[in-house]
Amino acid sequence: MPIRYMLKQLLMPPGVLLLLILLGWWARKRFPRLATSAFVLGLGGLWLMSLPAVMQWSASLLEREPALAESQWPSLAQRADAIVILGAGREQNDPGWGRTDQPGLMALERLRYAARLARASGLPLAATGGLHYGQPPSEAALMADAMRRDYGLEIRWLEEQSRTTWENAVLSAELLQAQGVRRVVLVTQAWHMPRARWSFEQAGFEVITAPMGYFSTSYERPLGGWLPESRVIWQSGMLLNEAIGLLAYPIVYGREAATSIKLQAASKSE
The missing domain is CATH 1.10.287 (Helix Hairpins)
Incomplete structure (x- = not known):
């Protein structure tokens, strides 16, 4: 490891x-x-x-992108060239699946949503996600297999080397933009969308956000969400990791992003 x-x-x-x-x-x-x-x-x-009320408030600070209304799905075909699904981990060696790796639960959420968008719009699909500790198959390959078996849809492009959201964007750009794909519908969790959108825009894409998996959605809980819940610890950890990443990315990748933007501008002017 x-x-x-x-x-x-x-x-x-x-x-x-x-x-x-x-x-x-x-x-x-x-x-x-x-x-x-x-x-x-x-x-x-x-x-x-562990407090749901604190977690939901924290999520509301990150989940700023509005959800796509179902009535908008068919019109995506006129606004974008492809749907891009970001990888989200894997479940390893599951006996229920013959001890093979499967997409993680968040990845399955993204696959289901992307399948609905693809059926409504007719747009082709791309998946991005590399290896887990260097061990094949890639997250993108796992998602493609699940999409084929469970939804009867083919993922046309697989980016199989990335390990981070930034690499998702940069390596997807190398794969897709060479084939004329510059306007993408980006599918990921709502709390992850700000960092994902920033990364893909810096890589030269025009981005239509398709967030799902909101943590900030409120529903009735005992004492208004002020009683501890074990699942909320995991959710809070994801949000904190995302907040740190959102702050760090412009610092870590800002110079690389600026260089990329200059190159894109130069290529358009030629």
Whole structure:
């Protein structure tokens, strides 16, 4: 397993919060003030991450792209050249599927939505997603297999090398723009859409957003969402990871994006 994945697991919640609790336990005798602070931060962070009300509010800050109305789906054929589905992990060695890898649950959500859009619009499909720790098949290949078997639709283009959202965009541009695809309908979770849209626009695409899988959708919960729920910890972790990525991408990839934009402008002027 690459070291960066291990570091990410430790430095992102809930890993870092558990480390704080362990630090508090280790320092309880020699450094009581440090121990108290570590316990408060660790336990307090876990508690906040488990509250639906906090998670939904956090999601509302990221989920700014409106959903596509079903009445808009057929007209996508006049507004775009292709539908692009972003990969979203995998489930490994599932006995129910003959110990083969399958698309992750979020990827399945994206596939289902993209299938509906493709049937309504007639647009061709592309999938982007690379290898998991370097092991084939790629996420894109898994999605193509599921789309074929479950929905009877073929994914025309497979980008199979990317590991990040930025690479999703850049490598998809290399594959698709050479074939005249510049206007894309982008399918991913609503909370992931701002970073995905930024990346694909920097790579030279005109983007129509097709968000789904909203976390901010409110529904009745005990005490208005102020009781802890285990699933919410995972959702909060995804949101925090997304917020950090959204802030970091312009810093990390901004210069590369600016160079790409200049090259695109030069090619259009020729």
